[in-house]
């Protein structure tokens with residue numbers, strides 16, 4: 001609605017007196033008590049939001065739920081509900097076998113002689129590795145650095161894997177290998193000469209899914 005000329009005069013103040021009593025109540029000045037109650041409610045509401053945020057479902061749980069939800073519509077309901085592991089449909093993981101080997105781009109090979117427990121479970125395991133170079137010669141003069149990482153989640157672990165060289169036949173003991181969350185982990189074995197540990201000669205990666 002538009003007005004020509006000057007706007008209409010403001011409504012007389014007495015209009016307030018004829019409004020509904022409830023409206024008048026809402027206009028009364030708020031007492032300090034009202035303010036305190038409103039602040040307390042607001043604080044509770046905010047605390048609730050923060051608390052819920054803190055307890056938001058972790059990515060792994062999301063993945064499990066997705067796996068269940070993604071089940072084909074004609075799959076038995078039990079199969080979707082049971083969905084016991086995020087690994088059931090994981091195709092990128094290696095199947096653990098004692099003695100399994102993986103080779104890096106520069107030809108170094110790591111044999112995973114044993115993971116204890118094995119397969120690597122959720123949590124910690126201890127690995128025995130045997131390292132050979134591109135000429136298949138066992139190497140006892142290497143510095144290894146083990147880095148577990150969850151590529152789908154973009155994080156690793158704060159737990160450092162300590163490497164102990166056995167000093168014979170290219171054997172190294174690694175513990176703990178900490179795979180703390182269910183899902184796919186890459187375990188990268190960086191290979192360097194012990195005399196120049198910052199110069200990476202090769203990198204070998206094992207892939208395991210933790211149920």
Ligand SMILES: [Cu+2]
Pocket residue numbers: 059060150153155181183
């Ligand atoms: Cu993760």
